[in-house]
Amino acid sequence: MAAISRAVRETTGGLPRQFWWLWTSTLVNRLGGFVVTFLALYLTVQRGYSAAYAGLVAALFGLGGAAGAVLGGVLADRVGRRSTLLAAQLGAAVTTAVLGFVTDPVSIAAVATLVGLTGNASRPALSAMIADLVPAADRVRAFSLNYWAINIGFGVSAAAAGFIAAEGYLWLFLGDAFTTALCALLVYVKAAETLPAQRSGAKSKAAGKTSGGTLLDVVRDRRFMALAGLTFLFATVMQQASSTLAVDMGQHGLSARQFGLVAAVNGVVIVVLQMPVTRALRSRGSGVLLATGSVVLAWGIGLTVFATSVAVYALTVVIWTLGEIVHAPASMSVVADMAPPHARGRYQGMFTLAWSAAAFAGPLAGGLTLQYLGRNTVWLGCAALGTLAGAGYYLLLRPRTATHRPAAPVDAGTGRDLPVG
Numbered sequence: 563m564a565a566i567s568r569a570v571r572e573t574t575g576g577l578p579r580q581f582w583w584l585w586t587s588t589l590v591n592r593l594g595g596f597v598v599t600f601l602a603l604y605l606t607v608q609r610g611y612s613a614a615y616a617g618l619v620a621a622l623f624g625l626g627g628a629a630g631a632v633l634g635g636v637l638a639d640r641v642g643r644r645s646t647l648l649a650a651q652l653g654a655a656v657t658t659a660v661l662g663f664v665t666d667p668v669s670i671a672a673v674a675t676l677v678g679l680t681g682n683a684s685r686p687a688l689s690a691m692i693a694d695l696v697p698a699a700d701r702v703r704a705f706s707l708n709y710w711a712i713n714i715g716f717g718v719s720a721a722a723a724g725f726i727a728a729e730g731y732l733w734l735f736l737g738d739a740f741t742t743a744l745c746a747l748l749v750y751v752k753a754a755e756t757l758p759a760q761r762s763g764a765k766s767k768a769a770g771k772t773s774g775g776t777l778l779d780v781v782r783d784r785r786f787m788a789l790a791g792l793t794f795l796f797a798t799v800m801q802q803a804s805s806t807l808a809v810d811m812g813q814h815g816l817s818a819r820q821f822g823l824v825a826a827v828n829g830v831v832i833v834v835l836q837m838p839v840t841r842a843l844r845s846r847g848s849g850v851l852l853a854t855g856s857v858v859l860a861w862g863i864g865l866t867v868f869a870t871s872v873a874v875y876a877l878t879v880v881i882w883t884l885g886e887i888v889h890a891p892a893s894m895s896v897v898a899d900m901a902p903p904h905a906r907g908r909y910q911g912m913f914t915l916a917w918s919a920a921a922f923a924g925p926l927a928g929g930l931t932l933q934y935l936g937r938n939t940v941w942l943g944c945a946a947l948g949t950l951a952g953a954g955y956y957l958l959l960r961p962r963t964a965t966h967r968p969a970a971p972v973d974a975g976t977g978r979d980l981p982v983g
Contacts, residue, residue, distance in 0.1 A: 576700065577696060577700065578696065580695055580752075580754060583748070583749070584691060584708070584749065586748065587748045587749045588715070588745075589712075589715050590745045591715065591745035592712050592714070597735055600731070600734060600818065600822075601620060601623070601674070601805075602620060602805050603818050603821055604731050605619060606808075607812055613929045613932055614930060616809060617805065617806075617809075617926045617928060617929020618671065618929070619670060620926070620929070621926035622674055622675045622678070624678060624801075624919070624921025624923070624924070625675060626675035626676060626680075626682070627678035627679065628678075628682075628919050628921075628922060630680060630682035631685065631686060631911045632915055633683055634646055634650055634682065634907070634911055635907045635908045635910055635912065636907065636911065637649075638687035638906075638907030639907035642757045643688075643907065644691075645755075647753075648747075648749070649683075650680055650684035650746075651680075651684050651742050651745055651749075652743060652746050653676075654677065654680040654739075655740070655742040657673060657676040658738050661735055662731070662734070662736060663732070663735075678918070682914060686910035686913075687910075689705075689910040689913075689914075690756075690907045691756045692708060692898075693898035693901070693906050693910075694756035698898070698899060701899070702840065702891050702892065702895040703840065706891040709832070709891055709894075710832065713829040713833055714833050715829075716832075722822075757907075783900070785900070785958070788958055789897070790915070790916040792955055793893060793916040793920075793951075795920075795950065795954070796948060797921070797924065798920040798924040799863060799924075799948040800863075800882075800920070801925055801928065802863060802940060803882060804825075806925065806932055806940055807866065808821055810866070810869075811824070811875060814870055823876075824872060825879075827879040831879075832883060839888065840891055843888065847959065848895070848896050849957075849958065849959030850956065851888050852896075852952070852955035852959065853952040853955045853956035854885070854952070855886065855892070856948050856949070856955060857885070857949055858884050858888065859884075859886055860885070860945050860947065860948020860952070861882075861945050862879075862883070862885055864941050867938055896959070898910075931943070
């Protein structure tokens with residue numbers, strides 16, 4: 563018991579109170595996060611559209627998310643994290659509810675794009691708030707805890723959603739909208755603004771103008787953009803587990819309820835293993851963690867090529883989830899370390915853009931590949947691309963020796979210290 567108590571204190575102790583309100587809001591939001599998980603199944607099974615159309619809608623959702631990521635990041639640095647969160651989440655609640663009522667293909671595609679835009683606009687602001695609040699030494703732990711909350715909510719919602727969908731898909735959309743609105747109000751009431759310029763006055767604002775003041779400054783940071791590119795490749799592989807996987811299971815005659823139970827395995831594994839694995843690997847460098855996570859996830863998804871039953875699908879989810887556990891907190895911490903305080907929203911926005919671009923490209927490529935080239939090409943291609951991303955992470959973030967590194971390790975474009983693996 564003493565060892566367990568010590569592990570809990572090491573995992574949760576010492577973090578600011580406001581972080582825990584953000585953590586709670588994340589949990590509430592994800593408890594109702596039904597729509598994205600079941601969108602492909604809803605379109606192909608409930609509405610009778612093709613796998614290619616489902617992939618197109620998911621791609622447009624990702625395209626909207628790409629715009630939302632950049633917009634949300636800029637607004638988080640300009641008008642504040644708190645106001646951006648409120649506006650984005652209320653917008654997401656409204657558009658999600660509307661998506662449950664539209665039926666024709668053009669309207670579905672248009673509203674799904676808006677859901678992606680509003681839903682993703684809140685993510686840079688939330689990540690920037692955590693980075694503002696938590697010291698660098700505790701960020702991997704804080705992002706792990708937040709990711710843990712996401713997946714507690716996801717595990718519960720995915721399992722419940724299969725049963726709710728059996729009663730009618732509209733309830734999924736309305737439930738998602740309600741919890742998103744509740745999350746927005748919780749953050750606005752309980753969380754204070756953390757934007758340094760707004761907390762520290764004109765002096766901080768002036769400092770912010772010299773430290774990554776525009777999106778162009780972020781794009782000029784070649785090391786960060788290389789990280790974002792590798793993350794796009796990794797996320798494209800990971801997208802297949804939330805879009806193409808549902809269609810693949812449907813083609814094998816499995817129901818929405820069975821897909822919900824398989825999807826819930828991901829959340830359960832993360833809830834059980836996220837914090838123990840993070841603690842066990844806390845001494846490892848970012849390059850090793852990101853490379854290992856990428857390869858394990860890629861080959862776990864690749865093993866779907868052998869899946870035809872619920873049990874085998876669930877086993878592949880267990881394997882690739884282990885890679886996700888290793889990858890996720892390390893990637894979020896690296897981004898927070900690379901960004902100057904006054905540009906955290908924009909850096910998080912560009913990083914989220916990599917995921918959003920993958921949310922556009924991944925389902926579209928997966929749906930088309932599944933329909934025209936077959937499932938073997940989809941799943942074995944995932945294994946190859948994920949392995950390539952892992953190698954890139956390791957090379958980008960590997961430790962540097964004195965013979966390879968100048969005395970002042972700064973980025974030429976921004977003047978910031980660069981983190982190493």
